[in-house]
Amino acid sequence: MAVLVMSCSIPVFASEKDDCVLASMNCKDQVDSIQQKIAKLNTEIKKGHKVYTTAELNKLNAKLKEVNAMLDDLQKPH
Numbered sequence: 001m002a003v004l005v006m007s008c009s010i011p012v013f014a015s016e017k018d019d020c021v022l023a024s025m026n027c028k029d030q031v032d033s034i035q036q037k038i039a040k041l042n043t044e045i046k047k048g049h050k051v052y053t054t055a056e057l058n059k060l061n062a063k064l065k066e067v068n069a070m071l072d073d074l075q076k077p078h
Contacts, residue, residue, distance in 0.1 A: 016051070017044075017051055017052065017056070018040065018043075018044050021037075021040050021041060021044050021060070021063075022044065022052075022056060022059065022060060034067055034070060034071045034074070035071075037067050038064065038067055038068065038071070041060055041063055041064040041067065042064070044060055045057065045060050045061060045064065
């Protein structure tokens with residue numbers, strides 16, 4: 001009798017937390033533009049409670065609000 005063994009490979013990277021975005025850890029000399037930071041924050045926030053706790057999502061939303069405020073400030077006429 002033959003036994004068939006199959007492994008299921010689920011991409012883990014899609015559900016992992018991004019420590020660089022969340023806590024500014026493991027960034028490895030990473031420098032992003034404000035637009036890139038906004039995009040990364042939005043990507044992480046969209047992962048929702050499948051990946052992040054409520055407190056972490058609140059932190060990400062606060063960071064997004066802060067970065068958007070910086071962008072608004074830079075775009076004001078001087």
